[in-house]
Amino acid sequence: MVPKPPPREGQMGFLFIPPYRIQGVSVAGEEAVVHVPELDLAFDVGLCPRPVLTAGTVCLSHAHMDHVAALPYWFSQRNFQKLGTGRVLCHPRLVKPLEAMMATWVDLERQKTPHEIVGLEPGVDFQIRPNVFVRGIEVSHSAPSLGFVVLERRSKLKDEFHGLPQDRLRDLKAAGTEITRMMEIPLIAYTGDTEMGPFLLRDEFVNAQIVITECTFFDPEHRDRAKVGKHLHVEDIRNLIQTWKAPNIVVVHVSRRTNMSYARERLMEAAGEHAERVHLLMDHRTNRQRYERQSAADAAAHGASSSAETPQSPQS
Numbered sequence: 198m199v200p201k202p203p204p205r206e207g208q209m210g211f212l213f214i215p216p217y218r219i220q221g222v223s224v225a226g227e228e229a230v231v232h233v234p235e236l237d238l239a240f241d242v243g244l245c246p247r248p249v250l251t252a253g254t255v256c257l258s259h260a261h262m263d264h265v266a267a268l269p270y271w272f273s274q275r276n277f278q279k280l281g282t283g284r285v286l287c288h289p290r291l292v293k294p295l296e297a298m299m300a301t302w303v304d305l306e307r308q309k310t311p312h313e314i315v316g317l318e319p320g321v322d323f324q325i326r327p328n329v330f331v332r333g334i335e336v337s338h339s340a341p342s343l344g345f346v347v348l349e350r351r352s353k354l355k356d357e358f359h360g361l362p363q364d365r366l367r368d369l370k371a372a373g374t375e376i377t378r379m380m381e382i383p384l385i386a387y388t389g390d391t392e393m394g395p396f397l398l399r400d401e402f403v404n405a406q407i408v409i410t411e412c413t414f415f416d417p418e419h420r421d422r423a424k425v426g427k428h429l430h431v432e433d434i435r436n437l438i439q440t441w442k443a444p445n446i447v448v449v450h451v452s453r454r455t456n457m458s459y460a461r462e463r464l465m466e467a468a469g470e471h472a473e474r475v476h477l478l479m480d481h482r483t484n485r486q487r488y489e490r491q492s493a494a495d496a497a498a499h500g501a502s503s504s505a506e507t508p509q510s511p512q513s
Contacts, residue, residue: 209246210478213491214407214445217385222246223449223478225413225428229264231449231478233385236347238325240387240409242267242285250274254325257287258389259342260294268295269302272312282311286323286331289316290341317343329384334399336391338427346386346401350379385409386443390450392427398440408443409478410434411450415463431460435467438475449478 207228212219221231221239228244232252239252245267255271258264268285275283287295295314303309317323319335328350333343386405388397390413402408413428414420423430428450438446451460457480468475476484 208481209248210481210484211488212445212447212476212478212484213488214447217407219407219409219447219478220248221449221478223451225263225411225450225452227263227453228266229450230267231387231409231447233347236325236329236385238331238347240345241265241389242271245271245274250278250280253281253284254331255283255285256331256343256345256387257285257291258336258344258387259288259338259340260291261340261390264390265295269299269310272299273302273310276311282313284313284315286315286317286333286345288333288335288341288343289318292316319343322348332401334396334401336389336396337394338390338392342389342391344386344388344391344396344402346405347384348401349382349384351382382406388429390428392424393429393433393436397437403440403442405441405443407445407447408441409447409449410437412448412464413450413452415451415455415460431463431467434464434475435469438468438471444474446475447478448475451477451479 207222209220209222217233217235219231219233222244223229223231229241230244230246230249231240232249233239234248234251237252238254238256239249240256241258241264242249242255243263243266250271255268257268272283275281285295292314299310299312315323317333319333322330322332324330330348330350332346332348334346336342336344383401383405385407386402386409388410390411391397411429412431412434413426414423414430420430420432434448448464451457457477461477461480461483464475464477465472
């Protein structure tokens with residue numbers, strides 16, 4: 198009898214939330230990686246699909262195997278494909294163990310893979326681009342863990358100087374007057390694996406434009422299991438949605454034991470009137486339908502624009 202071929206490899210989840218692509222694979226206990234190409238970074242690297250190699254920075258929430266297993270491979274492949282030395286930002290308590298892990302690979306491979314491991318103290322910012330920073334936020338899980346927020350800093354004219362002519366503003370600035378103030382805009386926040394806590398109600402999470410949050414348990418009877426494992430339950434998401442202002446909340450880390458349609462049903466019930474704000478990264482069918490609507494709307498908009506720009510034929 199001819200055996201069946203192996204199952205297809207897991208498909209990456211994908212959401213386009215302008216201007217960002219949120220893509221990756223996140224299955225509780227198995228593999229977790231969330232890639233944002235526009236920011237050149239990934240959150241966790243329990244798996245390394247080829248597109249993730251282009252991320253120059255990995256924000257590692259914690260060192261459970263399903264979140265960190267692909268880190269040596271990611272370092273190695275970036276070097277092999279001449280993409281530059283990869284950098285990982287992690288909890289300070291993880292630096293020595295991760296360095297030891299990479300040292301072990303030297304003995305195994307008989308070569309040293311270039312890598313950069315940065316311990317990020319909670320509350321400290323790390324610059325990844327001009328005016329763009331990553332801030333670590335300590336969360337509560339069964340291992341040392343960080344959540345992350347990507348912040349953009351913008352200089353804005355102070356209110357009292359609005360309406361003044363440019364030459365007057367130049368004179369004030371030349372005289373040493375501070376005419377601008379620095380604003381922090383949370384672009385994307387990532388909870389990592391965590392239980393509920395006040396750290397999720399910080400301004401960075403409340404005001405983020407996109408929040409990527411774990412939710413591992415959906416069954417009403419699994420509240421205690423969530424507490425024991427220090428994970429979020431869908432009832433926690435119900436409460437957080439009321440506080441987080443993000444127009445888009447991406448839910449990751451659903452267990453394979455949870456049927457996706459059941460997870461969607463429970464999540465939409467918890468979200469209530471906010472249901473359109475909430476997306477499951479691994480809900481391929483729903484996300485594909487959403488993307489098709491986006492593509493159709495984009496094509497219609499560009500078609501209308503092209504028609505408006507096309508000169509009309511002169512009438513005889």
